[in-house]
Amino acid sequence: MEKKVDYLIVGQGLAGTFLAFQLMQKGKSVLVVDKGLKYASSRVAAGVINPIVLKRFTITWRAKEFLKYNPSFYKKLDTYLGNQYHFDLPLKKLISSQEEIDFWEHRYHKENVSDFINRKLIDAGNEILPAQNFKVGTVKQASWLNIGELLPDFRSRLIQNNSVLEEDFDFSFLQKNSYKKIEFKTIVFCEGARGKYNPLFKNLPFSLNKGQLMTVKSDQLPSNCLLKKKVFILPAAKGEFKIGATYSWKWDTSSEAAEHQIEEEKTDMLKSYMKEMTSANYTVSKIETGIRPSIKDRRPIIGQHPDKKNVYIFNGLGSRGCFMAPLLVDEFIGHAEHGTALHPEVNLNRYNT
Numbered sequence: 001m002e003k004k005v006d007y008l009i010v011g012q013g014l015a016g017t018f019l020a021f022q023l024m025q026k027g028k029s030v031l032v033v034d035k036g037l038k039y040a041s042s043r044v045a046a047g048v049i050n051p052i053v054l055k056r057f058t059i060t061w062r063a064k065e066f067l068k069y070n071p072s073f074y075k076k077l078d079t080y081l082g083n084q085y086h087f088d089l090p091l092k093k094l095i096s097s098q099e100e101i102d103f104w105e106h107r108y109h110k111e112n113v114s115d116f117i118n119r120k121l122i123d124a125g126n127e128i129l130p131a132q133n134f135k136v137g138t139v140k141q142a143s144w145l146n147i148g149e150l151l152p153d154f155r156s157r158l159i160q161n162n163s164v165l166e167e168d169f170d171f172s173f174l175q176k177n178s179y180k181k182i183e184f185k186t187i188v189f190c191e192g193a194r195g196k197y198n199p200l201f202k203n204l205p206f207s208l209n210k211g212q213l214m215t216v217k218s219d220q221l222p223s224n225c226l227l228k229k230k231v232f233i234l235p236a237a238k239g240e241f242k243i244g245a246t247y248s249w250k251w252d253t254s255s256e257a258a259e260h261q262i263e264e265e266k267t268d269m270l271k272s273y274m275k276e277m278t279s280a281n282y283t284v285s286k287i288e289t290g291i292r293p294s295i296k297d298r299r300p301i302i303g304q305h306p307d308k309k310n311v312y313i314f315n316g317l318g319s320r321g322c323f324m325a326p327l328l329v330d331e332f333i334g335h336a337e338h339g340t341a342l343h344p345e346v347n348l349n350r351y352n353t
């Protein structure tokens with residue numbers, strides 16, 4: 001064998017990256033196989049971390065646990081790569097009707113929502129060039145992960161360490177403890193949307209959805225907060241903002257290029273939603289799409305293959321990977337290494353595969 005590793009990881013999206021990092025931190029050797037799929041969700045993700053569902057003002061699943069775990073994880077990752085990728089960023093919800101004002105007040109008093117939002121609404125200042133007479137409500141504990149730089153930087157480290165195979169994983173070479181010339185103890189599939197076609201984990205109830213994100217340049221939009229109404233306006237780099245995101249449940253899946261195709265009607269939608277929020281001038285610099293790896297019950301799907309004891313899956317991060325993945329990766333390692341029980345709502349064994 002050319003190389004022996006503890007873990008072979010298939011996929012270097014957010015899931016594979018965080019898993020490789022945490023395993024390395026725990027002294028395990030890893031090798032990652034990644035093809036660089038064009039429609040991978042992590043290539044497009046904006047990196048917004050928001051503990052509240054802003055349509056209904058409900059607290060997201062396990063929000064408090066993730067909020068508690070994330071800062072130290074992201075700090076460790078920043079230190080490892082020698083750069084800052086995770087930033088606190090106040091989220092400002094634009095509110096345009098009395099009904100919305102009443103709903104904000106109503107929800108403030110329910111289910112500990114007061115831990116996550118400021119009660120007081122303020123007038124939208126001129127700095128956001130509001131398109132109407134908005135009030136602004138602030139969501140606390142929101143943040144931003146610069147995933148667009150984080151993943152390529154982590155990949156460079158893997159390449160330096162000779163720990164990545166840049167190819168499509170070929171199942172015909174997979175043996176019990178080896179893949180081509182690599183011997184492994186454990187293999188973990190972190191394939192995102194492509195997991196739907198994994199022959200070892202058949203019939204998983206994926207509910208994939210396609211998202212589109214628009215990048216714009218502007219010297220009039222605010223760079224110190226994330227604005228949200230029907231879409232978000234996220235300051236991502238100096239004078240650059242990400243606008244998104246959209247959801248589609250039907251698209252052409254005939255090829256990788258087709259899956260990656262831009263949806264013109266969604267671009268128009270993003271522009272019109274942005275017009276409802278602000279009168280700031282901007283120019284569009286990029287439009288991208290990706291397929292979110294969601295599961296029907298909207299929970300991740302993590303666990304051990306029912307028959308092959310050294311084969312695992314870590315998938316189903318859906319639209320909140322940046323929020324959930326750090327703690328879930330830690331729980332996964334506890335499970336794979338020490339047999340610690342997984343959270344029942346993420347465990348693969350809730351489905352027949």
Ligand SMILES: Cc1cc2nc3c(=O)[nH]c(=O)nc-3n(C[C@H](O)[C@H](O)[C@H](O)COP(=O)(O)OP(=O)(O)OC[C@H]3O[C@@H](n4cnc5c(N)ncnc54)[C@H](O)[C@@H]3O)c2cc1C
Nearest residue numbers: 011013014015035037042045046047048169192211321322
């Ligand atoms: C438009 C859009 C906006 C989003 N915004 C946010 C956001 O603001 N905040 C947030 O938390 N989440 C966001 N998401 C969701 C986020 O992208 C996902 O939760 C997360 O990135 C999923 O990561 P993953 O590693 O599971 O899958 P993926 O990102 O799909 O990664 C899978 C990886 O596996 C590789 N791969 C797959 N199969 C193979 C194979 N057979 N051989 C070799 N390599 C393979 C692919 O090349 C890819 O690199 C957004 C998604 C979209 C589409």
